[in-house]
Amino acid sequence: MKNTLDQIVENIPKKDRENPTIIFLLEQFEQQFEIILTLKEQNQILKDEIARLKNQNPKPKIKPSKLPKDPQPQSSSKRSTQKKKKKKTATLKIDKEERIAPEHIPEGSIFKGLNPYTVRGLRVVPFNIRYLLEQWQTPEGNIVAGKLPSHVDGHFDSVLKSFILYQYHHCHVTQPLILEQLREWNIDISPCQINRILNEGKDQFHAEKDDILQTGLQFSDYINVDDTGARHNGKNGYCTHIGNEFFAWFKSTESKSRINFLQLLCASETDYLLSDDAFQYMIDARLPKSALSLLQASPLKTFTDSAQWKLHLKKVGIVKPRHIQIATEGALLANLLFHIPKKLVIVSDDAGQFNILSHSLCWVHAERTLAKLIVPSTKKQEVLEKVRQQVWDFYDELKTYKENPSEKENVRLQKAFDDIFTQYTDFQLLNLALKRLHTNKSELLLVLDRPEIPLHNNLSENDIREYVKKRKISGSTRSEAGQKCRDTFASLKKTCRKLGISFWQFLNDRLSGNNLIVPLSQIIEQRALSR
Template sequence: MTQTAPAEKLMTVLLQSIDPKEIADESLRQTIELLLNLIEQLNSKVKDLVEENQKLRDENNRLKGEQGKPDIKANKNIGFQNDHSSEKERKVPTKHSKSSKNATIKVDREEIDQTGARVGGVNHTTNIICNPLYTVYLTTKNKDRLSVLKVLQNVTALEFILNEFTYELLDTLNLPTKWNKQLKELLPQETVFTEIEFNALLDEYLSKLSFQYRTRVQEAAAIAFYHQQTNIPLIKALVCDDAPQFKLLTADLALCWVHEARHYKKLSPFVACHRQSLDEFLDDFWKYYRKLLAYRDFSSQDKSWELREEFWTLFSTVSGYEQLDERKRLTAAKISELLLVLDHPELPLHNNPAELAARTMVQRRNISYATQTTEGTKAWDIFMSLVSITRKLEISFFEYMRDRISQIGNIPSLRTIIRGKSVLNPFGWSWMPE
């Protein structure tokens, strides 16, 4: 043991000192890069196996009536393993000066995020929808696309329609042609169905449809109805993370750059040259982010093209660190969602307001744990929404509640106040009526 330890230390030191970029011979450099990436893969697998093994040990001990390994937090996080926040890199230090929060509001989009909830001991999901003038909390049983669609329409039951847009969506959702054909031939077209009616038709005419494909049909038909209804304004763009349940609901989707950065923060390179590559990339990532921020204030067609070219350069340049390069390829595939701001500069680059609103709900959940009934959950959502909305509108929540309970009527409805403030601020593309 004493003889092998110095040898292992020497190998580690040697490994951390290797930099393939300094190797002149191309064939040798490629071989070294291949070996270093293999080491990264094996190191990652070892970490996963160690964690899984420890979980199995803990569960085995629990079944025996013993205790598992104590969860003792380290004094300081090292590297990117646990600290996935990007607030330090995202923010540009500025001199603090207090001013009106609503002076330059641009109401032009909805930001959405989800957080876990418990109702009567059963897992639920709280959806948060917000913009600069309001924040709304709505708790649902599921976190899927149909549940989000209910939230956007503020309904408890969806309506469905089979039309041309439905089949466009089904093509995007990869529904096999034979099911598309049967939907067109066997079910009424251009007819609005309730949830019960539509499910009954699927049971009768497409009983062999698998659960996955049935869900896709329901999603497409529900989204198509949402886009053709006229009872409520359509939301043109959502600002959110990359969760699949938010996709296809609106005409456009803007992805959060802060969430995208978390994918890179989760990388934990073992080799020194790979750590350096990741550090250099993250520096370039946030420099580019700040250029997008500057573009929102001073946009131009020439600058738009320049930023698009720089995007491709940033996310297509090969570093030699395979895990980083693969992550960059995945980001590059989201160019339309990440660079929607170049076409519509009023859009934000992140959905932090929704994240902060979700954090408020999490804090409330930690204090009160959970609700027990549907009625209690609805009351919780309503009061959380009222507190958030009155704060954004700079209205005292206490005065608002006193006005409503006493029926004095000095404070107009929140809807009236929101519409009034919206008129005083310039609208962006995503809030312009059809």
């Protein structure tokens, strides 16, 4: 089909190629071809689904072969040098040493020292402690008894609890496999006990997770945000990620609306405020003047929770769902701006619920608008590739600007942006895509005014991939405690990794009650201030 369209264009005399009728017919042909390609793809998907339902194999996806390159042989001197570099036993803790003599030492031999050979290993054995609590009867007949150490919490010690949490949340091992593993090591534990260790008594961890978000928002210049599906108790839901290079925070909810996102950002601050920021948002969102005047005339400006806010809206006569939504968004945004710096930038993939405050768009997602275009001819493919290359070259220039910003470069890059995204090509769908991207100029070029923010949303996508992996292995959550723990330990694990803290050591430290590791929120604050 591509060659056919090219041949048609080639056979048209040059003088007729500018004819409006011929241009219109070519565009119609191009659009019909795109529809055919789409239908062909959908038809193949349906065929594969039918084959699957009939227990047959779908059409195989055969990738082109990639022959491996022959490895270059290394010289013996180079191998020995690399071997020396990899030798890391100088600071390795040695738990046991064995001195081994030769099987036969000829008489008259001279001792020439020891040649160390280190073997790394691991010992996994049950370790059970029985506390014998003394009981004494006083002369008065009362019984006094010894007390368990403060770090003892139940019949399983902190190391075993840490191991179960580490396997489940860090290594993504399912509960049945953890049970099988522990029983193979002769550890007497039941499935219910494993479930309780995973989900009960985690208030300390939940509180630390909440502190992470509040501190992260307070001391960050920007946050990356994204969401993914998260079924709970048989119903569809969503998990929202908020984070940057210092922290990661996850929260599962039933909705992914803008109200939900604002409530997550407000965290424990549940107030609804009617301030100038709230009214400005309502004006920008085109709340009717009649509804706006009702709120502006209200003597009460602060509402402590959702119930009080909804009651007030009903009392003043705001009952239409759209009007309630805009007013609620404005009141939540005002509360958020009261507790965090207004300079905070939100970097997203252009999902509508994230478009608040200063909003920056991901360039990788923006370019996908061009990459997804269906191309009907080789000539238009060349046009598309040329424009995509211009976009990526401009992206490289933005990266250079971030390292050394200047007013002169700012002006030049804005003009270069206009030149790229307002150009007119022979590919009509490409022109429409460029026009759509140009309307997002302020969000795509926010980096010119704020060079510290990233150009893409890869950080959030990489963080949320951890949650997706867990969802694929363990499925959806059932209990509220299970859902809350999944969010909490995903947040703590990713935050520990960003701060360079061992998650295993973190779990042991918190469960043992030692608390030698500084609260993660304090480390985030220190890193942000020292940046």
